[in-house]
Amino acid sequence: MLSRVADSIYWTSRYIERAEAVARFIAVNLNISMDLSTAGNQQWMPLVTTTGDDEKFSEIYGEASKRNVIEFLTFDRNNPNSILSCLINARENARSIRERISAEMWEHINRFYLMVKDVGDAEGILDDLPDFYEAVRNSGQQFVGVTDATMTHGEGWHFCQLGRFLERADKMSRILDVKYYILLPSPQHVGSAFDDLQWAALLRSASAYEMYRQRFGRIVPQNVVDFLMLDKEFPRAVLHCLTRANESLHAITGSDIEGFTNLPEQRLGQLRAEFAFTSASDIIARGLHEFIDDFQKRLNLVGESIGTTFFSLQAAA
Amino acid sequence: MFSPGGSPRTNCQLLYQHIQELTSNDLRKRKTAAERSMIRLGITFNVYGEEEGTERIIPFDILPRIIQGEQWSWISKGLKQRIIALNMFIDDIYNEQKILKDGIIPEHVVKSASSFRPQCVGMKPPNGIWCHITGTDLVRDSDGEFYVLEDNLRCPSGVSYVLQNRQLMKQTFPGLFEAQFVRPVDDYCSQLLDALNSLAPEHVEKPVVAVLSPGIYNSAYFEHSFLAQQMGVDLVEGRDLVVRDRRVYARTTKGLMAVDVIYRRIDDDFIDPHVFRKDSMLGVPGIIDAYRAGNVALANAPGTGIADDKVIYAYVPDMIKYYLSEDAILPNVPTYVCWDDAQRDHVIKNIADMVVKPANESGGYGMLIGPRASKEEHDKFVELIKANPRNYIAQPTLALSRAPVIIDDHLEGRHVDLRPFIIYGRDIYVLPGGLTRVALRKGSLVVNSSQGGGSKDTWVV
Numbered sequence: 001m002l003s004r005v006a007d008s009i010y011w012t013s014r015y016i017e018r019a020e021a022v023a024r025f026i027a028v029n030l031n032i033s034m035d036l037s038t039a040g041n042q043q044w045m046p047l048v049t050t051t052g053d054d055e056k057f058s059e060i061y062g063e064a065s066k067r068n069v070i071e072f073l074t075f076d077r078n079n080p081n082s083i084l085s086c087l088i089n090a091r092e093n094a095r096s097i098r099e100r101i102s103a104e105m106w107e108h109i110n111r112f113y114l115m116v117k118d119v120g121d122a123e124g125i126l127d128d129l130p131d132f133y134e135a136v137r138n139s140g141q142q143f144v145g146v147t148d149a150t151m152t153h154g155e156g157w158h159f160c161q162l163g164r165f166l167e168r169a170d171k172m173s174r175i176l177d178v179k180y181y182i183l184l185p186s187p188q189h190v191g192s193a194f195d196d197l198q199w200a201a202l203l204r205s206a207s208a209y210e211m212y213r214q215r216f217g218r219i220v221p222q223n224v225v226d227f228l229m230l231d232k233e234f235p236r237a238v239l240h241c242l243t244r245a246n247e248s249l250h251a252i253t254g255s256d257i258e259g260f261t262n263l264p265e266q267r268l269g270q271l272r273a274e275f276a277f278t279s280a281s282d283i284i285a286r287g288l289h290e291f292i293d294d295f296q297k298r299l300n301l302v303g304e305s306i307g308t309t310f311f312s313l314q315a316a317a
Numbered sequence: 318m319f320s321p322g323g324s325p326r327t328n329c330q331l332l333y334q335h336i337q338e339l340t341s342n343d344l345r346k347r348k349t350a351a352e353r354s355m356i357r358l359g360i361t362f363n364v365y366g367e368e369e370g371t372e373r374i375i376p377f378d379i380l381p382r383i384i385q386g387e388q389w390s391w392i393s394k395g396l397k398q399r400i401i402a403l404n405m406f407i408d409d410i411y412n413e414q415k416i417l418k419d420g421i422i423p424e425h426v427v428k429s430a431s432s433f434r435p436q437c438v439g440m441k442p443p444n445g446i447w448c449h450i451t452g453t454d455l456v457r458d459s460d461g462e463f464y465v466l467e468d469n470l471r472c473p474s475g476v477s478y479v480l481q482n483r484q485l486m487k488q489t490f491p492g493l494f495e496a497q498f499v500r501p502v503d504d505y506c507s508q509l510l511d512a513l514n515s516l517a518p519e520h521v522e523k524p525v526v527a528v529l530s531p532g533i534y535n536s537a538y539f540e541h542s543f544l545a546q547q548m549g550v551d552l553v554e555g556r557d558l559v560v561r562d563r564r565v566y567a568r569t570t571k572g573l574m575a576v577d578v579i580y581r582r583i584d585d586d587f588i589d590p591h592v593f594r595k596d597s598m599l600g601v602p603g604i605i606d607a608y609r610a611g612n613v614a615l616a617n618a619p620g621t622g623i624a625d626d627k628v629i630y631a632y633v634p635d636m637i638k639y640y641l642s643e644d645a646i647l648p649n650v651p652t653y654v655c656w657d658d659a660q661r662d663h664v665i666k667n668i669a670d671m672v673v674k675p676a677n678e679s680g681g682y683g684m685l686i687g688p689r690a691s692k693e694e695h696d697k698f699v700e701l702i703k704a705n706p707r708n709y710i711a712q713p714t715l716a717l718s719r720a721p722v723i724i725d726d727h728l729e730g731r732h733v734d735l736r737p738f739i740i741y742g743r744d745i746y747v748l749p750g751g752l753t754r755v756a757l758r759k760g761s762l763v764v765n766s767s768q769g770g771g772s773k774d775t776w777v778v
Binding site: 006 | 358533543545551569
């Protein structure tokens with residue numbers, strides 16, 4: 001497979017996953033803020049902080065009102081991680097590899113992009129937010145389905161999987177981080193009714209509520225961390241994502257899953273092993289935020305090494 | 318569609334009846350549905366000079382244009398004759414130059430063409446064929462005859478719209494396809510792939526074929542991508558390719574992969590900075606060297622553009638006579654070449670009635686349409702012609718045929734031309750029909766998509 005094509009497939013898939021994740025972020029906050037609004041306790045800035053774009057945000061908007069944050073994270077073309085920017089990028093990448101992906105995948109991305117763009121161009125979006133973010137999430141999931149059902153499960157598909165699961169692992173950890181930011185000012189709230197509401201909302205935003213209930217029953221913060229970070233079978237759990245990404249990486253190179261033949265395999269393998277051999281109580285003891293922060297740094301290194309190993313035109317030349 | 322008396326031509330009756338049964342609202346609804354699916358499918362072209370990434374659809378008119386089978390056989394025969402002669406001409410020019418020595422075409426006309434590539438002298442492409450893919454523009458005059466308006470032999474665009482238009486038409490008027498004998502166009506890509514495969518060096522059993530595009534900002538990117546997709550081959554950009562030991566390789570995730578045949582959609586100027594424009598970032602350094610060594614086949618061959626020059630075009634009937642000892646089946650539009658003193662004087666005197674075209678432009682850029690231009694524009698073109706007579710040709714304004722087009726909720730006549738596509742591999746294949754381009758502005762004669770033209774499906778029945 002052409003390096004440039006592999007690069008574009010990987011990023012198409014990452015951007016679609018990212019758009020979906022941003023929609024999840026906002027949806028969980030909308031949900032939480034509805035319950036918290038009576039307490040006058042709406043918090044929108046943490047959302048921007050967790051996407052890592054706070055400097056850019058403050059530069060453009062200043063005040064972190066609900067409206068500003070939603071605009072910035074959803075439709076702002078100046079924010080490279082807004083939903084619309086992600087779709088522009090996904091579409092641009094997909095357009096450059098139309099001959100390698102299925103017609104259904106391209107059509108889906110094109111429609112997805114047009115849907116978000118049209119809503120962004122229209123007035124009065126703030127009235128229909130929950131529906132809109134649900135539509136974004138559905139479209140993101142449909143893309144996964146269309147890809148799975150129409151693209152040959154060969155090298156290109158594995159690059160798609162690799163991009164998706166790395167992105168999902170990153171964003172899942174960030175969603176947990178939102179919780180950390182919200183709770184930080186008042187650790188004494190742990191275990192209160194507000195707290196329960198928030199954890200439930202968080203599970204819902206990760207489409208994990210029902211599955212969590214089946215696994216653990218009662219909502220206990222440590223179990224939520226366990227489920228979203230360390231579950232082997234839940235498809236949005238970080239460990240599961242790392243495992244699937246690792247499988248695809250080895251499928252691409254054809255190397256033994258137990259070992260490594262290049263830098264990305266080494267880095268991802270180590271990271272996955274640590275997750276496989278840690279527990280929720282370990283993570284909380286280390287500090288959830290610190291743990292996630294370290295995880296994200298190492299995940300970035302995995303991404304970087306994938307770029308230099310497979311996509312860099314110089315490397316192959 | 319209509320005969321001069323205003324009644325539908327015999328071959329159009331079924332279509333006419335069908336349309337009569339539709340209300341104007343139906344028509345508009347179907348038109349909107351077709352255009353919407355074009356946007357949804359991303360069947361677009363890029364517009365130069367507008368904001369980066371601006372894509373538009375080519376406006377699509379859902380009334381097909383119908384060409385009678387017998388007339389088509391004649392056109393098709395004429396196109397084959399023409400492409401054979403043109404290929405013999407290109408091969409001759411870069412090798413023996415007999416046609417120049419025999420004085421059929423003045424040598425200075427060929428040597429002064431900006432598309433003449435001295436770098437290609439002495440080259441021998443596989444099977445002696447230079448131009449594998451041609452799009453020849455035809456127009457019908459008021460006498461009902463088809464004339465060749467120009468030949469596009471470098472990177473002719475539009476065939477993807479022919480294929481997509483047909484798909485849209487099947488959705489728009491399914492009933493009509495069952496009733497009519499419309500000749501299918503769907504095997505174009507198989508024909509193209511066969512032709513490309515036939516260019517591979519003989520010892521290569523399973524040739525690796527690729528389409529070379531300048532990238533997603535090129536106006537014809539959709540087409541490049543579409544053709545690669547339909548043929549199931551890689552779409553590559555210059556940066557994907559590298560030449561090692563006179564062989565072309567693609568950079569892949571697993572290292573370098575040899576490439577045998579390249580359908581290139583990058584102009585000569587940009588294809589190899591070692592040989593042509595040094596500042597080009599789009600091409601592949603060393604690719605011409607690999608081509609010379611016979612290690613990669615290029616379609617169309619570099620140098621093909623010489624037969625694309627609009628002054629050379631004026632001599633195609635002479636070429637046909639010279640190489641094939643036949644008369645041209647398809648006539649040229651009468652053409653004046655301005656390097657000739659007498660013809661230039663005639664053009665300048667009659668400039669208000671002439672269409673003046675620069676020899677080496679495409680896309681309808683840099684043209685003068687005499688009857689629609691002001692006195693100032695006439696004067697400006699007279700100056701341009703005088704300053705560089707070699708660069709201009711002129712043709713009398715034709716009464717281009719018109720076809721009915723849906724405008725809002727009713728039909729209006731608009732000028733059309735026709736671009737059939739010809740593939741020259743082991744055999745010659747002429748796509749039945751071609752791209753009918755429509756000048757959407759009332760009275761306009763310019764059909765180019767870059768100038769706001771639209772398109773129609775073309776049915777050979």
